[in-house]
Amino acid sequence: MANESALFEDDFPLDLEDDTGAQGASEGTDQEAIDPDLDVSGNADEMTSVHDVDLPDPDGGERPIPAISMRVFYEVDNTANLIETIALDRRMRSVDVEAIQGGLTAAIEYLQENVTPNLLVLESHLPAAQMIEQIDALAEHCDPGVQVMVIGATNDIALYRQLVSRGVSEYLVPPVKPLQVIRAIGTLFADPETPFLGKSISVVGAKGGVGASTIAHNLAWSIAENARLNTTLIDLDISFGTTALDFNQEGTQSVVDALLAPERTDEAVISRLLTKATDRLSLFTAPATINDELDISQDAYDVVIQAVRRTVPYVVMDLPHIWSTWLSTTLVASDEVMLVCQPDLASLRNGKNIIDRLRAERPNDNPPRLILNMAGVPKRPEIPVKDFAQAIGVEPEVVLPFDPQLFGTAANNGQMISETEPDAKSTMAINHLATLITGQAVNVPKKSFVQKFLGK
Numbered sequence: 001m002a003n004e005s006a007l008f009e010d011d012f013p014l015d016l017e018d019d020t021g022a023q024g025a026s027e028g029t030d031q032e033a034i035d036p037d038l039d040v041s042g043n044a045d046e047m048t049s050v051h052d053v054d055l056p057d058p059d060g061g062e063r064p065i066p067a068i069s070m071r072v073f074y075e076v077d078n079t080a081n082l083i084e085t086i087a088l089d090r091r092m093r094s095v096d097v098e099a100i101q102g103g104l105t106a107a108i109e110y111l112q113e114n115v116t117p118n119l120l121v122l123e124s125h126l127p128a129a130q131m132i133e134q135i136d137a138l139a140e141h142c143d144p145g146v147q148v149m150v151i152g153a154t155n156d157i158a159l160y161r162q163l164v165s166r167g168v169s170e171y172l173v174p175p176v177k178p179l180q181v182i183r184a185i186g187t188l189f190a191d192p193e194t195p196f197l198g199k200s201i202s203v204v205g206a207k208g209g210v211g212a213s214t215i216a217h218n219l220a221w222s223i224a225e226n227a228r229l230n231t232t233l234i235d236l237d238i239s240f241g242t243t244a245l246d247f248n249q250e251g252t253q254s255v256v257d258a259l260l261a262p263e264r265t266d267e268a269v270i271s272r273l274l275t276k277a278t279d280r281l282s283l284f285t286a287p288a289t290i291n292d293e294l295d296i297s298q299d300a301y302d303v304v305i306q307a308v309r310r311t312v313p314y315v316v317m318d319l320p321h322i323w324s325t326w327l328s329t330t331l332v333a334s335d336e337v338m339l340v341c342q343p344d345l346a347s348l349r350n351g352k353n354i355i356d357r358l359r360a361e362r363p364n365d366n367p368p369r370l371i372l373n374m375a376g377v378p379k380r381p382e383i384p385v386k387d388f389a390q391a392i393g394v395e396p397e398v399v400l401p402f403d404p405q406l407f408g409t410a411a412n413n414g415q416m417i418s419e420t421e422p423d424a425k426s427t428m429a430i431n432h433l434a435t436l437i438t439g440q441a442v443n444v445p446k447k448s449f450v451q452k453f454l455g456k
Helices: 077-087 103-113 128-139 157-165 178-188 212-226 255-259 267-273 298-309 325-333 345-361 385-392 404-412 425-438 449-454
Strands: 069-074 096-101 119-123 147-151 170-172 199-205 231-235 281-284 314-318 336-341 369-375 396-401
Touching (some): 069 103, 096 103, 128 157, 199 325, 212 231, 212 314, 255 267, 255 298, 267 298, 298 325, 325 345, 336 345, 369 385, 369 425
Parallel strands (some): 119 147, 199 314, 231 281
16 A cells, blocks of 8 residues: 555544555644644545445345255365355355265265255366256256256356256356355345345444444435435434434334334334434434333344335444344344444454454455544544554544534534534545445535524
8 A cells, every 4th residue: 555654653644545545635624622733634535445345236235045955066175165155154144055075976966865955056167068968967856946056167158058048047157256156146045025125334333432323323314415325224222322312303213112013013114113304314213211121132133124124225223332142143244334443442452352253253244344533632642543453453444533513513403514514524534434335426515605604
């Protein structure tokens, strides 16, 4: 990465440089609460992710694959390793996977004595004519409706057409990546009654008080109002959630109403329970008071989250700072995870624990996107960004400056920071995150002369 040393001195740049060496700089609002020597420069137009990953899929979020049986008949060790990696993926948790060496010959022998699985994955490096001959022999032992995926050695359109004519659903040519196979399986077994799931974005803090809820709320607003994409924000801190307060909303119903009766949760019920913050942003708020000590099952959380995902393209989940089975499972199942830290030792330790856990549980996904928040608190010793990133093992996507005036004003007015100060560096950083998640350019609203005059 070019000019890396210039980015990681003891200052806190708003964004990190991308792989091409492009680094932005723009003017921003003066902040009396921040050390004047602190560099928080950045250009929203040039912000890019430090992760070398594909752009977000515009067709929706990742969906778990249903409970199916999958038998893989491989020829080479690389394919066996590929299948082992696939079997550990979060989307494959309900899939019964077994890998058997021997290719098509072993598949024919297996099906002569065993029930046909839902999915056959067959590897063959035979010439086309011999491969087709063995596929025909295999077909004599297959039940109707079985899905067949073939991993072959040659990129041959004529062979592909012959395989398709025999009912083969997918033909892959090495090198094959785990997600390529997983998404192909997901397409083959997609539920026709639930053809769409929105992208799920979990926002969690490495410790209490790092501003994870504030990031989640402003991110949901940016996706909805600045990227102009329908979004639902779910406040899953059911004891102390602040979504209703932050958006200046009052409602008698909350996400707990759905969690306590997940069996009755359908699109119509979800619509009745949601609060409309804007035409594009809906809120699933937490209760305003503590009434009972609730013991809600993991299944209830899963059902409600999936129900919301079926109604809207983007779902942002504001998660509490706890560790439990349902929270861990929710993080693992998310399409994106945003980890919010402060540049201090507690955030570093807790954040690294979370990142290491999720890397092990999500081997085929990006690591959590790291957000360093409230950098540059006057007179507070802080870990330099370079040292923090090196120790935690993830480069921060953005570093937000300590700006109590902006965030305090927005909170007191029941507004988001984009409404309060559209040109602020923190606003630009949140919009950058929205762009990374959606792949959509963000429209930054401008204050009118009247708003500026009235100080709104």
